[in-house]
Amino acid sequence: MRAVAIIGVGSHPTGRFHDRPLKALAYPAIWGALEDAGVTPADIGVAYVGNSLAGLLTGQEGVRGQVVLQHSGLNGLPIVNVENACASAATALRGAWLEVASGAVDVALAVGVEKMNVGDSARTIGALSAVSELDLSEMGMQFTASYAIHPKVNLKSRMRDYGWTAADFAKPAVKNSFNGSLNPLAQHQRRLTIEEVVQSRIVVDPLTLLMCSSISDGAAAAVLCAAELAPRFTSKTPIRIASCVLQSGVYRLPGDARPDSATTSAFAAYEKAGVSPEDLQAIELHDAMAPAELMLYERLGLCAEGEGPRLIDERVTTLDGRVPVNPSGGLCSRGHPVGATGLLQICELVWQMRGEAGTRQIVPRPHVTMAQNQGGLLLGQDSAAYAVTILTD
């Protein structure tokens, strides 16, 4: 397969935009990506559009991509609507990558867009439950509660086994709030303290409000092309997709000792890219709840089990660290419009790798980076979808 490069990215700010429909969120991202890449709609051979919740939240159940793209000049081409819960945008990216890598097209567009603020947060939370296996909600469980209950992410067991404290759980939120404060596109641009996070109201013990990502609207897009064609469109540094891995979670019976799918998907991506965890110079990862970042450190091979908080204490993953994690602010500060998040991660990494990240620019500029995106929940299973993308320049 051919080498594939990202040559343009664009995003809408993430936040609460009650009056903006899907199209209005998507267009700035799409036009931004096209302009950044130096391509016109006529250059695009295929479009993948990721969205998770529009059926239940906006009523637009079908052909969401065609509706979003209708007046963009992007019609006639193949449009593939993809969904994988909070990993929908990364799934769109993978589709676009495969189209270009296979030679089916030379230039592809990946879009992720989500409208979550619809004036009734109970409706939004209900829709989020519907990206789980519905038997779960029949049992009275919710997505957030599952983070406390699910055995693989059981925070209580980390407290018992490794002595983690509420302050440890808060550390990623505090670190990422600093990064978000430097990101003009972030939903939350306020620097938090450990005390503020720990003392905010409890959502599900031991998770507090400021450890959780918010209900967000947003959109992001990327233009991909065959790496050898990049100079035809832009003089900017093409960012290579070294690997792009998608896995679904594994269904587990009690006692199943196979590694978590967050681990297997990351290590599959390392292997395909020919890199090790130690090679990474920046990571955007799926901190839907702040403590998840600590456990992902372990699963991505950045540290041994139980050592997550140390990576923040020792400033390994801070913006000035050896491998900054969530320089954008991550899901908790940058925001988590679920069907857009995977491409918002890609936007951040591309900006960082090009040296275009403004006051939150990682120095020196990173050359090997990773986006880790996951989503959905099934009873007795890891998350439903895991998507890992490794970028190099």
Added chain:
Amino acid sequence: MRAVAIIGVGSHPTGRFHDRPLKALAYPAIWGALEDAGVTPADIGVAYVGNSLAGLLTGQEGVRGQVVLQHSGLNGLPIVNVENACASAATALRGAWLEVASGAVDVALAVGVEKMNVGDSARTIGALSAVSELDLSEMGMQFTASYAIHPKVNLKSRMRDYGWTAADFAKPAVKNSFNGSLNPLAQHQRRLTIEEVVQSRIVVDPLTLLMCSSISDGAAAAVLCAAELAPRFTSKTPIRIASCVLQSGVYRLPGDARPDSATTSAFAAYEKAGVSPEDLQAIELHDAMAPAELMLYERLGLCAEGEGPRLIDERVTTLDGRVPVNPSGGLCSRGHPVGATGLLQICELVWQMRGEAGTRQIVPRPHVTMAQNQGGLLLGQDSAAYAVTILTD
């Protein structure tokens, strides 16, 4: 890219199955396809799952494929949930094709599943409206009405310009009801007469009830592999995918003289497969409303404009004709569970090409066939998605 073959297909019967959830519809199709192909779940490298309406109709908004496949042994692998309204299953097929053609995997599964009977047909019709651009429904339009109003399928203009009559509109329904009567998996297995079709109640003048496809539940699946690997799994004739084309509709201003997207997608498929319309020996096409079959005859290059009814009068497209169309019974008789239809078409063609179609077997066995699937509706546009697959043995 590599040559790709379909080595196994399976389907659930199409009809009204009030008590069966998505999983129960999908499993017989999936197990049927795997068994037919001689593969096990461990052989499958990726799964594409097409569905259009589950978010609004069953509440399962996200990770539908993971939910359907959870207890099938098919997890851990990449699962991509795709949607393109009534062309969702063909979009799943195209995804699976690209995975194998590109060399990303050796064996892929494509699934289409739809549960439309939820005990409240108004809810189902509402959900169908939501696979249109929603501005349409705000104008009081519905999917069915659009078939009468949309300028490209304006039946009234065919009556005026070519003298088509209500009896002409009924002809595909009558022809296909005969085929459906021979198909034990069809929703409607009753032979209709012109009089019965014309005199059934008017839905939208000039469309009558028996000219319309019904609300259907159903599922279909196909296993694809690299053509050179087919003998490793099965001794049955591998059915080659000669081309697999997806296009979105073109947004049109009044006076736009470009050919309809049904035409451009079909001719793109002919070109990629190196065949002509005259080479086709069987076709499954998208007769969501019976008269659409007549207009598709024109658009697929089977006859000149206005000549559609003649192809049935002269028994060109009947089961004993030169190029039988909708041998399964088509959408009106076989049934139209929207997100499954594209793969139900593929099942029928594979069975016909292998000589496994029982009493409706086309004689001699066809060697070059086409599936034409389309879906969704946007204001000022052709259908939202067109998918055309040409098969050869």
